[in-house]
Amino acid sequence: MPPISRRDALRKLAVVAAAPALLSACRGEDVAGSAMRHAASGGAMQPAVGAAPTFFTPHEFETVRTLAGIVIPADERGPSAAETGTPELIDWVMTDELLGDPTNRQTLIRGGLAWLDAEARDLGAASFVEASDDQQRQLLDRIAYPESATPADEAGVSFFSLFRNYVATGYFSSPQGIEDLGYLGNVARTEWTGCPDDANAFAARTV
Template sequence: MSQKPTSLSRRDALKWFAGSSAASAIAPAIIAAPNETEQAPPSFPTRSAIYDPNFAKPVYPWEKVLATEELKTANSLADIILPKDALGPAASEVGVADFINEWISAPIDKHEEESEIIRGGLSWLNTESFRRFEKRFEELTPEQQIQIVDDICDATKSKPEHHIGAIFFQHFRSLSISGYYTHSATWKGLGYVGNISIAGPYPGVPDELIKKLGLEDVA
């Protein structure tokens, strides 16, 4: 059964999440003979992208809110938070800004609060960049970007005039970490080596590690 990825209006998506048509009484129709022989129903007669997703063709049933310009700023900041280095790819290579966009656009209460902080914060960042250097954040030199990031990376020490930026940075960093490490391309650098099949018994913990941790008496 084919299902085209669709984009719902926000109102429809909200209804979808709220789940369900209202309860209604259906007048019983005919009592059918019990010896009927019919074709099996279609495999997924009640499939909905929320309650019964098709894993092979995931549907993203809401519109994403961020504009292209906002995404550029988001990508640029995400790459400063999680750059390409020996421990893995850059945030922009694993879709972190797209994930944040999807996350803050989801019609779920918690995400809507997050949306205000992230969108407001991205604008704050660009306003601050203009105030200091007369350019958008993503157009600044790395040194200029770091100057601003250092002013907002610690909400407990930031100056009052940077406080909004600092709150935004906290949230943006958390979401960036979530988006980054849920991409399998980052797992080697993180140290997750599972999701592969192993034949035979589960190998357990190597002896040298058991010894190192002093667990010989319980292994």
């Protein structure tokens, strides 16, 4: 099997995360209506690209931006996650109570950012943002592969697993990520016979 790129791996992660909505859409359920009801019931609107953070400190947000750009870097298919509003989305997710009690995710993400800085200082850098590319990747290699991580890095693994999910979701729900997915949206068709069998089968396997 040929090697899979990081962007394609995260693309699959984002699709799996969206599988319940995909299955609902294929069954004709009102997914868009549910999202609109969420907004109407008091959910905050997602922030624009470049919006100032409301949860993260300036340094934390700089770390979020740096890390998002490492998780999905710019390539020939599109910009990095840092350029698509993904950091702003992660900041928004930290405080939207309609997504559930934010305490646990706030603690895990903020604690993970502090963990990165502490580990970067052990390598001689002032912070993760100020560490060299090699130092940053050295740290991330320790927590990106849970099956080979040491018990001492368990907190970092938990943080990075959640953060990577947020980046994949944020990027592939952005206009640039949707284009990368090849999603066509509401395109007029002369006939509709429902989702293909393979799409239905995939969605059913992942819910």
